[in-house]
Amino acid sequence: MSLRYKFKKARKLLAALTPAEHAELTRICENVRQSQETLLANAGTAMQQCLHNCEGLCCRNARVDDIIGLWDLVYILALRPDLVEDMAARVEREAPFYSADCMFLKEDTGPCVFTPSIRPEVCITTFCSGDGTIQKEIRRVKRQFFKLSWFFYWRKPRAAFRMLGRLSKNGGSGATFPGPAPSKGTRVVNHGHTRGEKHD
Ligand code: SF4
Numbered sequence: 001m002s003l004r005y006k007f008k009k010a011r012k013l014l015a016a017l018t019p020a021e022h023a024e025l026t027r028i029c030e031n032v033r034q035s036q037e038t039l040l041a042n043a044g045t046a047m048q049q050c051l052h053n054c055e056g057l058c059c060r061n062a063r064v065d066d067i068i069g070l071w072d073l074v075y076i077l078a079l080r081p082d083l084v085e086d087m088a089a090r091v092e093r094e095a096p097f098y099s100a101d102c103m104f105l106k107e108d109t110g111p112c113v114f115t116p117s118i119r120p121e122v123c124i125t126t127f128c129s130g131d132g133t134i135q136k137e138i139r140r141v142k143r144q145f146f147k148l149s150w151f152f153y154w155r156k157p158r159a160a161f162r163m164l165g166r167l168s169k170n171g172g173s174g175a176t177f178p179g180p181a182p183s184k185g186t187r188v189v190n191h192g193h194t195r196g197e198k199h200d
């Protein structure tokens with residue numbers, strides 16, 4: 001799946017949401033954002049390496065399609081709809097199957113166009129210098145992203161159960177409710193800097 005394809009799919013998924021679903025998704029995305037903020041606030045030692053000893057290598061000469069997934073794009077677009085046009089123009093530059101500098105580096109040199117706590121999961125949870133002291137925070141970010149994907153996984157079944165429930169209540173169709181609806185899925189303080197921002 002190319003990044004271009006995933007971007008279009010993310011936009012379609014968001015456009016198909018009802019207002020109630022959109023509100024629920026925003027709540028989930030706010031939890032992802034808070035978990036990212038907590039991780040950054042606790043990523044001191046690991047972030048030192050990114051800020052002071054590295055030129056942001058993980059944003060360069062990379063297979064961006066492997067780094068940024070569908071749920072990352074949904075997350076970013078849900079919280080930053082104002083970025084949609086800029087992101088659309090950037091993903092058009094993708095050369096699938098080749099390594100390249102990430103197209104989300106501002107002016108091709110950095111920093112990253114995304115704010116520090118609204119970044120793709122891999123970007124925010126990867127510290128090549130070791131992450132032993134922030135395992136708990138990393139797990140929390142991953143768990144919140146999982147809830148986001150779960151929300152979409154159960155979206156259609158939830159809507160179908162709701163419709164059957166309504167039909168059953170109205171007694172019009174003779175439809176039998178098939179049982180309970182499945183439960184909903186169910187860096188040193190970085191001083192505003194993070195990966196890709198060492199090029200200021
Ligand atoms: S994780 Fe940090 S240290 Fe490792 S390549 Fe990326 S910016 Fe550099």
Ligand code: SF4
Binds near residue numbers: 196
């Ligand atoms: S931090 Fe930003 S610029 Fe770096 S790989 Fe992630 S999205 Fe791209």
